[in-house]
Amino acid sequence: MSYLDLQGVEKYYDDFYAIKGIDLAIEKGEFIVFVGPSGCGKSTLLRMIAGLEDINGGQLMLDGRDITHAEPAHRDLAMVFQSYALYPHMTVEENMSFALKLAKVSPAEIKDKVEKAAEKLNLTQYLKRTPKELSGGQRQRVAIGRAIVRSPKVFLFDEPLSNLDAALRGQTRVEIAHLHRELGATTIYVTHDQVEAMTLADRVVVLQGGIIEQVGTPLELYDTPANKFVAQFIGMPQMNILPSQLFRSQHEGAVETGVRPEHMALVAHGEGELNGDVEMVESLGNETLVHINVNGNVQQQIIVRLYERPNLRAGDMVGVDADASRLHFFAADGSALRGEG
C-alpha cells in the first residue's frame, strides 16, 4: 500500500457532483501537483484531503491509517493557503508556534523548531514582526514556516504563488523545489499554472470536471497525453489540433490529429503537408512563433515554433510539414490512439 491513498473519493453538494470518484496512490516523498482549469475540482480535492471539506464517499488512507473522517488537526497534514491565512494579530514567531502551542509542545522545543524553520526560510530577523509589516514574499515564507514546524507527514499547498508578482513567483518556485529536496516531505501542490506543474512535480495529476484525466510525470504528460484535453492543457503554446484528413499520415479511427508547435517545419508554399497564410509573427528572441491560417481558414489556425529567425511577415504564403513520428491521434471521444497506424 502506498503512503497516501485515495480510494474512490467522492464529493457532492446538494445538487452538484463535484468530485466523481478519485483513485490516486501517492508514494512517500513524492511531489504531486494537481493541475486543471478553474472549477475542475483540484482545490476541492486538496481541501478534502486536508479535512476542510467532507468526504462523501470512498476512503482516504495515510500511512496505513484511515483518515477519511478525521478532524483536520488529527491528520498529520499541514497546509499553505492561497491567501497565506496568517493570523494578523500574531507576530511571525507566534504564527509559527501556534500549532505547537495548541499541541502542548514544551516551550523550549517550540523555540528550537521555530528558530530552525525561520533560519531555513530566511525569516530570523522578522520573527517579532506582524504579517502587516512583511512583504508578500515574506508572508508566503511565514505560511510555509508555519507548516514546516509541525513536521507533518504531508504538505498541502493551495495555489501558493498566485498572489505574488511574476518575478517573485519564479524565485519562490525555486525555493519550494529546494525545500522539498531538503525536507524530502510528501507534498501535494495545487495550481492552475502548468509551468509550476511541470517544473515542480514528480508526478502531475490533471483534473477536469471532478475526474482525473491523466496522472504521470511531466514529460509523460507532454509526450504521451492520454487525451485531447491533456494534450491541449499541457504545453505552451497549445498543441495544434486539426481534422485528421488534412494530414498525410493517417491512423485508423482517428478523427483529429495533433502536433506540437516545435514539431513542425516551414517549407515553400504549396509543398507542405499543410498550406496557408501567415497571420502573425511573434519574435521572442530565442524562438519565433508563427501563426498560420491553414488554407486561409481562421478557424484552423496553427502555431509553428521556430528556433531561427525566419524572414516572414503577415500575409506571406507558406507550407508546413509535420514530423510524422510526433503526431498525436485522437478518436471521436477525444481519447488518444497509440501504436501502429
Add this chain to the structure above:
Amino acid sequence: MSSQARGNRTTSRLLMSPAVISLLLWMLVPLGMTIYFSLIYYNLMNPFLEGWAGLSNYEFFISNPAFGDAVWNTLLLLGSTVVITVGLGLAIALLINDPFPGRGLVRILLISPFFVMPTVNALLWKHMMMNPIYGFLAQVWTFFGAEPVDWLTDLPLFSVIIMVSWQWLPFACLIFITSLQSMDREQLEAARMDGANFLQQFRYLYVPHLARSISVVIMIEVIFLLSIFAEIYTTTAGGPGTESTNFAFLIFTEALLNFDVGVASAGALFAIILANIVAIFLIRMIGKNLEN
C-alpha cells in the same frame, strides 16, 4: 462555497438557539396573548363586561376615525424623516468629506444629537426651541419680523418630524462620511478627465458607491421610526385631535388611557400587519442591496 461544517450543524444550531429561541418567545408569547385579548372583551374600567367578543374589537378599532389618520401619520412621519435625513445627510457628508480646519470637532458636534435620549430631545424642542413665546425659534421669527409659529399646535406632525430628523440626521450623515472615505479617488479623477460635472459625478459615481450605505441607513431608520413613541408622548400627546397620532400612540391611547385591552390588542395586530407590510417591502427592496 460550503466548507465542512465546523463541529457540524448541531453545534451551529446550538450556538444560534439562545438568540433564536429568545426572539421567538419575544415574538410569539406577546403575539399569542395579543390575539387572545383581541378576541375577548377586556376593559380594565369595566370588569363586568367579559366574554367572547368575536371581531367586534377589530371593528371598533377600524371604525375609530383616528385609525386612518394614524396609518397616514405613521407613514408620513417615517417617509419624511427618511427623505430629510438621507437628503440632508448626503449633502452634509459631501460638504465635509474633504479635510478642512477643525473637521474632527465638526464631526463630534454633528453626531451629538444621535446620543440624546428621545425624551430629552422632545422636551428640548417642545419648550426651548418651539415655545411660541419664549422659544428660540420664536425669537428668530420675531427678529426677521415674522409672526412666531405655534409649532406644536399648528404644525404638530411637522414638529415631531423635525425632532426625529434632528436625532437621525447625524446618524445618516456620519455613515455617509465613512462610506465616502472609501471612495476611489482615481475614479473621480477619471470622471473629471471625462468632463463629468459635479451633478454627473454625484449621479454616476457617488450614488452608486453610497447605495449600500443608503440602504443600511433606510433599513435602520425604518426599524426605529416605525414605532416612534416617546417624542409624541412627551410633546403633543398625539394632538391636537389626532393630528400627530401615529399607530404606536393610538394603541397606547386605547390601552392605557381608555383601559380597553381588547381594542388595544386588536390595534396592536393591525400595527404588526402594517410593520410586516413595510418590512416585506423593505426587505425586497433593500435586502438585495445588502447581500454581497
Add this chain to the structure above:
Amino acid sequence: MSNKKSVWTPTYILRSLSAWLVALVIFFPLLFLLVTSFKTELQAIAVPSMWLFEPTLENFTEVQERSDYLHYAWNSVVTSVLSTLLGLAVATPAAYAMAFNPTKHTKDVLMWMLSTKMMPAVGALVPIYILCQNTGLLDTKFSLIIIFTLSNLPIMVWMLYSYFKDIPHEILEAARMDGATVAQEFRHVLLPLSMGGLASTGLLCLVLSWNEAFWSLNLTSANAGTLATLVASYSSPEGLFWAKLSAVSVLAIAPIVVFGWFSQKQLVQGLTFGAVK
C-alpha cells in the same frame, strides 16, 4: 488632519465656513440646553435669550435633592451595561454560527430577526405589562435588562454577523489545521480579530439601552426608573421651569453623549454594517 495640499481658495474657505455653520446649527439646541441649565428660572425664559449671566449650579443640586438623580442614573448604568453584556453573550455565538456555518436559511433567519425589531413595541405592551405584573417583575431592573437585550438582539446579531463575515475563512481554516478546538479558535483567533466589531456592537447597544424610553416609561416608576423616565417626569408639572428641566436633561444625557464623543469613530464604523470596507 490638515491637508498640506489644500490651498486657501475662496471655495475652500466658503466650504469650511459652511461646514462649521451646519455643525453649529445642528449642535445649537444642545448648546442652548446646556447654557439654560446654568441660568435661574427667570433668566431661562428671558426674551431675547440671555447669553451673558452669572452661572448657577442651583438647578443641579435641586434636581439631585428633589428627585434623587443618582438613583435613576445608577438604574440607567446597571440596565444598559448588563443588557449590553447579556446581548453580546447571546448574539456573538449566533452571529458566529451564521457567518461561518451558513445554510440556505441563514439570510432568512437574519431577516426574520430584523423583522421582529420592526414590530412596534406597543403591540407587545399589554401582554408584557400583564406578564410582568403577574410575575412581580413590574418596576424592576431585571425586566428592563431582559427587554432591552431582546429588543437590541436583532441589531446586534446583524452587526456582528457583518463583522464576522469580513474575516477570511482561510484564517479560521488555518486554525483548524493547526489543531484549534472551537473554543480555542474563538479565543485565540476570532476574538482578537473581531474586537472592533464587538466594541462597536456593544457601544451601540449601550447607547440604545441608555436612551430607551418606551419600556422604561411604561414598565417602571420610582424603583427601577431610568434617566429617561426621570426626564419625562419633569415634563408636565415642571414644563415651565426651564432651568431645572435643562439641568435634569443635561444630567441625563451628559454621560452617554460624552461617552459617545470618545467612541464615535468605532461606533460609526460598526453601524455601516459592512457596507463600507
